[in-house]
Amino acid sequence: MDIQSYIASGKLELFVLGELSDREREEVIALSKKHPEIKRELEEIEDAMFAFDDKSGVKPPEAVKGKIFDSLSKDLEEGEEKIASSRPAAKQVVLQPWKQFAVASSIVAFLAILAAVYFAVQYYDVEERFTALLEERNVLSQELDVNQARYHELDQQFETLLSGDYERVPMLGDSFELQKDARVDVFWDKGSQNVLVSVNELALLDEHQDYQLWAIGDDGPVGIGIVKPGEKLTLQQMEAAASAGAFAITIEPKGGSKSPTLENLVVIGEVV
Structure with a gap:
């Protein structure tokens, strides 16, 4: 028989606590x-149990400790007689009240720690x-x-369009190899000479x-502003154009x- 394995099984602790069946005792x-x-x-x-109780503040009298040791010795002697006579054991060591309180307090403390950890995790x-x-x-x-500022700006721009006599001039890139999918609209009020640009599709350029x-009139092309390709769904204000038979956009060095x-x-x- 492996004595150390038996000792490590936990049966001896249960025996001292009175938690084994008669046969196991x-x-x-x-x-x-x-x-x-x-x-x-x-x-x-047994000594460890008493030492635990000493630390927890519940120390039984020396007379009680002596009785427990006497009871343990008596159990050993009676157990030997019962085994010899083959009679079932009828005596069971009852867990002493001070031991019950010690075990209960340990369980309560353990549960309190678990609860504290759980609520701390939940809190964080x-x-x-x-x-x-x-x-x-x-962020929202x-x-x-x-978005409110943009909406207000668009509202003002559309109000400007509605209040003026603007002509829409669609500009397409279908005829050119550079950007066939380019789409830009120019809105020009001949009376006020005001020009607005709306970008539908323009590829982004490098930083240079x-x-x-350009407003192309009787005097040839005149540069009237820089168009920003990233500002879509908005109207970009350009410089005034006194006359124009057409409008065009080219790629130029930074600044135009x-x-x-x-x-x-x-x-x-x-311009029609």
């Missing part, structure tokens, strides 16, 4: 008489989610402010280039040119 008693290691372990377990989880919601709310609030709008680079012609549209 008889087995422990018999083995303790046969193996000094088991008997010595039983005594050490809720705090993190609340912080994330606040950050998301701030900023986006709302930007710009799109430049005095005359158009014809090989970089992107879109053109005739």
